[in-house]
Amino acid sequence: MNDSGRPKRVLHIVSGMNRGGAETMIMNMYRHTDRRHVQFDFISHREETCDYDPEIISLGGRVFFVPSIGQAGIMAYIKNMKNILIEKGPFSAVHAHTDFQTGFAALAAKLAGVPVRICHSHNTAWKPNPRFLDTIQLHVFRRLILACSTTLCACGEEAGRFLFGKKKMDENGVHLLQNGIDLQRFKEANDCIKTDIKKKFAIQEDSLIIGHVGRFFEQKNHTFLLELAACLKKTGRPFQLVFAGDGPLRQQIEEKARNLGLTSEIMFLGVVEDIPVLMQAFDVFVMPSLFEGLPLVLVEAQASGLHCVISDRITQETDLGLGLVSHISLEAGVERWVEEMNHADDKERPAWSKIQETLTNRGYDAKANLTRLMNIYSISGAEGQ
Incomplete structure (x- = not known):
């Protein structure tokens, strides 16, 4: 606590608190934080209410809107950010999750004057096909990050190398903070009856159920899923x-599905709150992303015992050693992917005890x-709810 008896405050910088991997990771830890000692606040670049905003407010957090660099320009962005830090603080730490803009x-x-300034990498790329000028721009952003941050974090080694450079990773200058999940929720979901879950979500019986959880953005490669x-x-x-x-491409993907005559074979659920339960209805999880960091949803899928068929563009770090991950090249052709999907539900799921032990270790x-996070913030006594 501060000398005033109020909790210390940490400000997270995000694009918006929708149900993405980084955002869910933050919420998984926020829910367990002893909020008598520390509180999370958020700067969002989305003016509309995002998925997690009501829960954040119910937990005592605050959400401040700041237009993105693309909307406001660099100087206005820095000024707006600084004003919030001074007027709404004091803050013990600032934790930025917006990749190359974190600097x-x-x-x-x-x-x-914030003492702890964390830049966190959640991706292994920032464009599907970066140009030479994009690479130069990334190097400039990296220099700003290294000059202004006090701590560097990444969800995995490849994400750390991408944003902070190979030298920093080789020097052990980056904290690897895995995208943790609430294991208790997955344990409870593991005990649910599959037929009941399918009825809850109106999912077909006696069919191969292929699951995909993710925002409708270009990097997720939804068009390949339709193929x-x-x-x-x-x-x-x-x-x-x-x-x-x-996400912004959902309507476009729905239209493509109709044009391909796949209306009866594809279900668009929208935002789902209880992902651990939903995943118990799947037979296989498929993720053909063009690039990723270390996607939390793949940790969730393996926690659900699902065989995961994923692109070779996704880091090998996603394989948690449970025998559940198959990496396939996007150039291998859809027939190779379909073959792997067809056999995925034949494979035995690991026991929950094995899953829990593996993810914990x-x-x-x-x-x-x-x-670990509170140690990075230099705050003690805020864990364990």
Whole structure:
């Protein structure tokens, strides 16, 4: 606590608190934080209410809107950020999750006198096909990050190398903070009856249920998933492809599904709150992303015992050693993907005890990671709710 008896405050910088991997990771730890000692606040670049905003407010956090660099320009962005840090503080730490833009948040925090300034990498790339000028720009952003931050974090080694450079990783200058999940929720979901879950979400019985959870952005490669569905339909095997999530490309993907004649085979659920339960209805999880960091949803899928068929663009670090992950090249052709999906539900799921032990030992327990996070913030006594 502060000398005033109020909790210390940490400000997270995010694009918006929708149900993405980084955002869910933050919430998984926030829920376990002893909020008598520390509180999380958020700067969001989205003026509209995001998925987690009501819960944040109910937990005592605050959400402040700041236009993004693209909307406001660099100087206005830094000024707006600095004003919030001074007027709404004091803050013990600023934790920026906006990849290459984190350096500007760290600079604003430095100007505002915030002692702990964390830049956190959640991706292994920032564009599907970066140009030479993009690479030069990334190097400039990296120099700003290294100059203004006090601590560097990454969800995995490849994400750390991408944003902070190979030298920093080789020097052990980056904290690897795994995208932890609430293991208790997955344990409870593991005990649910699959037929009951399918009824709850109106998912088909007696079909291969292919699951995908993710925002409708270009990097998630939803078009490839539609190609998989069209190929699988030709085989005559009953199936249902279930999309959970929302985003700017959703309407476009729904229209493509209709044009391909896949309306009865594809279900768009939108935002789903209880992902651990939903995943128990899937037979296989598919993720053909163009690039990722270390996606939390793949940790969740393995915690659910699902076989995961994923692109080779996703880091090998996602394989948690449970025998559940198959990496396949996007250039291998949809037939190769369909073959792997068809056999995924034949494979035996690991026992929950094995899953729990493996995820805990590999650092994916959000509650345990909270202690590490508070040490990074230089705050003690805020863990354990």
